[in-house]
Amino acid sequence: MAHAKIVPNPAPTNLASLIRGLYGRVAKQLKVDPSYVSRVARGERQSVEIEMALERELRRIMSLVGTRHNGAKHRSAKRSRPASKKKKKAA
Numbered sequence: 001m002a003h004a005k006i007v008p009n010p011a012p013t014n015l016a017s018l019i020r021g022l023y024g025r026v027a028k029q030l031k032v033d034p035s036y037v038s039r040v041a042r043g044e045r046q047s048v049e050i051e052m053a054l055e056r057e058l059r060r061i062m063s064l065v066g067t068r069h070n071g072a073k074h075r076s077a078k079r080s081r082p083a084s085k086k087k088k089k090a091a
Contacts (some may be wrong), residue, residue: 006043014065015061015065018021018064019061021055022032022054022057022058022061023037023038023041026050026054026057026067027058030050032050036050036053037050040054041054
């Protein structure tokens, strides 16, 4: 009897694409410099407003990862296709 090998789910391939530009997007929303957002994220500076915006953006990213979006507001081509509706057979 063969044992099935359990392979953990790898991180989505699009996660890096979604995270790339995080500081820039937050900086643009708040009209501040991306380097300042980076400093707040690293704990060198403090800003409740920037921390909240970073948290919001990260939640948005994680929701996109959960739905397998590819970051371009399109669904990934690798997603499973929905089950098609089966026609009723005539009796």
